[in-house]
Amino acid sequence: MRELSDDLLDWYDVHARTMPWRISPADRKAGNRPDPYFVWMSEIMLQQTTVAAVKDYFVKFTRIWPTVSDLAAADDADVMAAWAGLGYYARARNLLKCARTVVADHGGQFPADHDILLTLPGIGPYTAAAVSAIAFDLPETVLDGNVERVMARLNDEHTPLPAAKPILMDYARSLTPQHRAGDYAQAVMDLGATICTPRNPACGICPWRTPCKARIAGTAQALPKKTPKKKIPTRKGIAYVARREDGAWLLETRPENGLLGGMLGWPGSEWGESPDPDPPLAADWTALDAQARHTFTHFHLHLEVLTAQVDRIVLPDRGQFIAHDDFSPSALPTVMRKVFDLAAATLRHD
DNA sequence: AATTCGGGGAC
DNA sequence: GTCCCAGAATT
Numbered sequence: 001m002r003e004l005s006d007d008l009l010d011w012y013d014v015h016a017r018t019m020p021w022r023i024s025p026a027d028r029k030a031g032n033r034p035d036p037y038f039v040w041m042s043e044i045m046l047q048q049t050t051v052a053a054v055k056d057y058f059v060k061f062t063r064i065w066p067t068v069s070d071l072a073a074a075d076d077a078d079v080m081a082a083w084a085g086l087g088y089y090a091r092a093r094n095l096l097k098c099a100r101t102v103v104a105d106h107g108g109q110f111p112a113d114h115d116i117l118l119t120l121p122g123i124g125p126y127t128a129a130a131v132s133a134i135a136f137d138l139p140e141t142v143l144d145g146n147v148e149r150v151m152a153r154l155n156d157e158h159t160p161l162p163a164a165k166p167i168l169m170d171y172a173r174s175l176t177p178q179h180r181a182g183d184y185a186q187a188v189m190d191l192g193a194t195i196c197t198p199r200n201p202a203c204g205i206c207p208w209r210t211p212c213k214a215r216i217a218g219t220a221q222a223l224p225k226k227t228p229k230k231k232i233p234t235r236k237g238i239a240y241v242a243r244r245e246d247g248a249w250l251l252e253t254r255p256e257n258g259l260l261g262g263m264l265g266w267p268g269s270e271w272g273e274s275p276d277p278d279p280p281l282a283a284d285w286t287a288l289d290a291q292a293r294h295t296f297t298h299f300h301l302h303l304e305v306l307t308a309q310v311d312r313i314v315l316p317d318r319g320q321f322i323a324h325d326d327f328s329p330s331a332l333p334t335v336m337r338k339v340f341d342l343a344a345a346t347l348r349h350d
Numbered sequence: 351a352a353t354t355c356g357g358g359g360a361c
Numbered sequence: 362g363t364c365c366c367a368g369a370a371t372t
Binding site: 192 | 366370
Binding site: 048049050052053085086087088089090091162163198199258259260261294295296297298333334335 | 351352353354355356357358359360361
């Protein structure tokens with residue numbers, strides 16, 4: 001009997017997109033499978049992140065660290081610097097933890113079993129299923145934002161997220177085939193990314209247009225329903241950019257946990273309603289005209305930028321001076337790079 | 351069950 | 362500006 005999954009796999013055979021970590025359906029039929037390390041790396045990077053944003057980072061990481069053993073042996077600071085700009089920096093910390101666990105506890109080989117994958121740092125229900133299916137062709141069911149949307153529409157399910165998750169998971173599981181599980185998982189996600197899009201879905205060319213209950217009901221555009229999100233507050237802060245006579249910059253590595261954890265940044269005040277000044281050293285601080293503005297997931301930030309030129313003698317209360325030649329702004333998270341761009345113009349060191 | 355984690359592209 | 366993205370960890 002022909003299943004819905006077969007219609008989608010036929011569509012995927014023709015329309016599968018090319019990605020650096022992906023094995024084409026034709027190559028997969030020829031017996032090739034992707035490197036589980038590459039699959040895992042891509043899935044971690046793709047968490048809440050678009051394919052376009054991930055591509056260059058994936059190529060860079062797999063070039064610098066071609067195997068999980070190479071990554072496990074890397075310096076933490078090098079990995080954090082390479083991840084800078086991609087966001088959700090806990091992923092980079094867990095990436096290293098996971099690589100080291102795979103080397104230490106699993107002989108340098110990624111486990112294929114969903115439940116064992118779930119025990120690894122940074123791997124949750126989605127990523128465990130994705131690695132198990134895509135790397136090892138085991139019939140696990142992936143449920144990401146794409147699959148949630150496709151399942152909600154296919155079944156005209158109006159229960160709002162996140163309460164609908166178990167319901168949508170049941171729908172998705174009932175459709176998962178026993179064969180070509182890896183291709184199928186990627187096919188549903190490709191469908192959500194290219195046809196069954198959040199707005200203006202291309203129902204006319206959808207391989208599932210006939211069975212789709214939301215298309216019949218005319219509700220596709222409005223699904224999936226979501227519980228409304230509250231608007232986010234604005235916080236203020238002060239960033240201090242000090243430059244020494246020899247060109248060195250005063251930076252600090254942020255605490256492991258919390259926002260921008262483990263990343264390099266400028267010393268600063270607390271971020272809140274009316275932050276108190278908290279300079280990292282005594283100096284003649286000059287305020288820039290412009291503020292650095294940045295929006296995180298759950299608040300806006302307005303950063304006042306103070307700069308200072310300091311002499312070679314001074315010892316900072318916080319942070320450490322990094323020589324000009326050892327510092328690259330590309331190692332900064334985006335908000336800190338915005339501060340750098342504002343401050344650098346006034347702190348030229350010739 | 352809610353909140354905390356980034357950043358950018360599409361609209 | 363809003364919404365969303367191949368979510369996980371924490372509270």
